Amino acid sequence: MSSGREITSSTFGVVMEGTDPMIRPFDLAADAEMVLSWLASRQDIEFWNGRVPERGLTPATLREWHEDPDTRAFVLADPADKPVAYGEIWFDPSDRSAELAHLLVAPDHRGKGFGKMLTLALVAAAGHRSGYEVLLRVVPSNKSAIRCYESCGFQHASPERSRELNAGEQQEYLWMTLPVWSLSG
Numbered sequence: 541m542s543s544g545r546e547i548t549s550s551t552f553g554v555v556m557e558g559t560d561p562m563i564r565p566f567d568l569a570a571d572a573e574m575v576l577s578w579l580a581s582r583q584d585i586e587f588w589n590g591r592v593p594e595r596g597l598t599p600a601t602l603r604e605w606h607e608d609p610d611t612r613a614f615v616l617a618d619p620a621d622k623p624v625a626y627g628e629i630w631f632d633p634s635d636r637s638a639e640l641a642h643l644l645v646a647p648d649h650r651g652k653g654f655g656k657m658l659t660l661a662l663v664a665a666a667g668h669r670s671g672y673e674v675l676l677r678v679v680p681s682n683k684s685a686i687r688c689y690e691s692c693g694f695q696h697a698s699p700e701r702s703r704e705l706n707a708g709e710q711q712e713y714l715w716m717t718l719p720v721w722s723l724s725g
């Protein structure tokens with residue numbers, strides 16, 4: 541599956557320069573309140589998390605999520621280290637997949653290319669596990685997210701693969717995968 545080539549954001553046509561945001565590991569103490577403040581509406585929460593959790597979303601929720609040893613959380617931070625976007629990678633060694641999850645851009649930064657930059661940076665961060673399939677799920681009505689991922693080269697999973705991935709889920713997601721040619725180009 542892997543070409544052995546180093547995967548960077550520039551592989552996908554986005555070149556990060558010195559003044560551009562850079563991805564770094566999420567820091568619970570420093571970043572959690574800010575990231576959660578970006579969830580400005582109920583729809584944001586539904587799109588971000590698939591549903592609105594009964595207990596709400598607090599820094600403790602994020603800490604619980606990040607306790608899973610196969611979860612890695614990142615922020616895209618500006619040159620002053622102020623986060624502008626957040627996302628996770630869920631590695632699953634059992635089926636050799638890396639799911640990009642919980643992608644979120646600060647509301648005042650949306651529609652300016654940061655979602656695409658975040659997605660590509662997460663793909664690059666996931667790429668070190670060679671042979672892993674990179675995939676993600678979207679609430680089907682989340683048109684801006686679908687457009688963002690399509691723009692990064694993700695394709696809609698086949699009906700068979702979608703059925704397999706949706707088995708056991710509480711709701712039907714739209715699944716997208718990154719074709720291998722996108723990684724080897």
Ligand SMILES: CC(C)(COP(=O)(O)OP(=O)(O)OC[C@H]1O[C@@H](n2cnc3c(N)ncnc32)[C@H](O)[C@@H]1OP(=O)(O)O)[C@@H](O)C(=O)NCCC(=O)NCCS
Nearest residue numbers: 587643644645650651652653654655656684685687688691
């Ligand atoms: C979804 C989200 C991450 C996208 O980030 P963004 O910074 O707004 O997206 P970008 O500016 O990078 O846009 C990427 C592409 O999507 C398109 N796009 C973005 N928002 C769009 C919208 N509302 N309608 C149509 N297209 C849109 C852009 O035109 C661009 O396409 P192009 O590369 O062909 O020009 C962001 O809107 C967000 O945080 N939403 C709330 C949480 C959420 O839904 N998370 C996704 C969970 S799966």
